[in-house]
Amino acid sequence: xxxxxxxxxxxxxxxxxxxxxxxxxxxxxxxxxxxxxxxxxxxxxxxxxxxxxxxxxxxxxxxxxxxxxxxxxxxxxxxxxxxxxxxxxxxxxxxxxxxxxxxxxxxxxxxxxxxxxxx
Amino acid sequence: xxxxxxxxxxxxxxxxxxxxxxxxxxxxxxxxxxxxxxxxxxxxxxxxxxxxxxxxxxxxxxxxxxxxxxxxxxxxxxxxxxxxxxxxxxxxxxxxxxxxxxxxxxxxx
Numbered sequence: 001x002x003x004x005x006x007x008x009x010x011x012x013x014x015x016x017x018x019x020x021x022x023x024x025x026x027x028x029x030x031x032x033x034x035x036x037x038x039x040x041x042x043x044x045x046x047x048x049x050x051x052x053x054x055x056x057x058x059x060x061x062x063x064x065x066x067x068x069x070x071x072x073x074x075x076x077x078x079x080x081x082x083x084x085x086x087x088x089x090x091x092x093x094x095x096x097x098x099x100x101x102x103x104x105x106x107x108x109x110x111x112x113x114x115x116x117x118x119x
Numbered sequence: 120x121x122x123x124x125x126x127x128x129x130x131x132x133x134x135x136x137x138x139x140x141x142x143x144x145x146x147x148x149x150x151x152x153x154x155x156x157x158x159x160x161x162x163x164x165x166x167x168x169x170x171x172x173x174x175x176x177x178x179x180x181x182x183x184x185x186x187x188x189x190x191x192x193x194x195x196x197x198x199x200x201x202x203x204x205x206x207x208x209x210x211x212x213x214x215x216x217x218x219x220x221x222x223x224x225x226x227x228x
Contacts (some may be wrong), residue, residue, distance in 0.1 A: 004162075034169075042206055042218035043163065055217060090162050107153065108208070108216065110162030 005061045006091050006111035013117050021114045023074040023091030031055075032074040033108065034066060035070070035090040043090055045074060049074060088113040123209055125221040132226045137226075141207035141219045144188050144219075150175045152183060152190045152208035153216075157204045166192065194224075202226045 004025045004104050013019050023032065048056035049054035049068040057066075063085075065077040074091055093109040131137045143152070152166050155163035166172060167188070169181040170205045180193040194201060208218040 007125045045217065048215075058215075082152045090161065092162075105170060108155075108163075110155075111129060111162070112162050113160070115160065 002025055003092055003113035004093055004109050006089075006114050008114060009112065010117075012117045012119065013078065013081065015083070017081075018077070018079045020078065021076040021089055021091075021116070023040045023111055024074055025093040025109065027093065027109065028071075028091035029095055029109070030071060031094045031096055032068060033092040033094075034074070034076055035092065037088045037090055037113070047076075078116070081116075084119050086116055086118045088115050092114075123211065123217055123218055124209060125205075125207060125219045125222045127220070128223040128225065130227070131197050133226055133228055134196050135201050137185070137197050137201075137224060139192045139194075139222045139224070140189060141192070141209075142189050143207065143209045143211070143219070145211050146187055147210040152181070152187075153208040154179070154181065154190075154192045155206045155208060155220075156201075157206065160193060197226045199226050199228070 007022045009018060019092050033048050036044040037043040045058050046060045047066040052068045052071055063080045067075040067077060090113045091111045094108050123141060125141050125187040151168050153168040154166045156165040156166050167176055167179045167181045169183050171183050174181045190207060192205060202225055205222045205224055208216055213215045
């Protein structure tokens with residue numbers, strides 16, 4: 001199984017709603033990522049988890065709250081979002097984080113994304 | 120933080136070779152360079168990865184000069200189905216994998 005599964009594929013929410021995006025992988029990967037992608041722009045890194053601990057938060061507003069309940073699951077909780085938060089949210093996983101003393105950056109496996117529209 | 124830059128767009132005819140460059144002046148010392156393909160409303164898909172010199176797989180080649188401050192993705196004989204956006208991905212600081220600006224490739228008959 002080399003898939004990263006994201007649900008839901010589409011989500012429409014109001015600015016006062018609370019919703020969650022979910023991501024699942026069963027490849028035994030220990031690093032998981034959230035990226036945000038606006039139209040005609042590259043994906044932008046939001047959060048990185050390594051061994052279920054938050055490793056990187058790219059100064060993301062607190063209305064986005066990530067959670068990694070176990071090594072296979074990654075959630076992104078959404079609350080009080082703004083219309084400008086509408087985007088494609090991509091989850092990815094890799095065997096481990098890059099960096100450190102050796103060139104060990106692995107391939108990122110991406111899900112198909114969750115298209116979020118905030119009204 | 121310096122951007123990882125690519126040409127905005129490229130056009131090609133079917134059957135031609137296409138070379139797409141990525142400039143990554145601030146790549147981390149031990150990082151690989153990875154290239155992805157993305158179709159509209161889909162997640163990026165892995166094409167090829169390398170650390171130095173040249174890497175080739177069944178779909179592409181990747182050329183990396185000795186200073187590693189740039190890389191070139193080579194698609195040998197493109198087809199219409201290769202019309203997509205192509206991104207390089209590098210680690211610019213510890214564990215921060217950052218996409219290049221992206222190159223939109225349009226292939227026509």
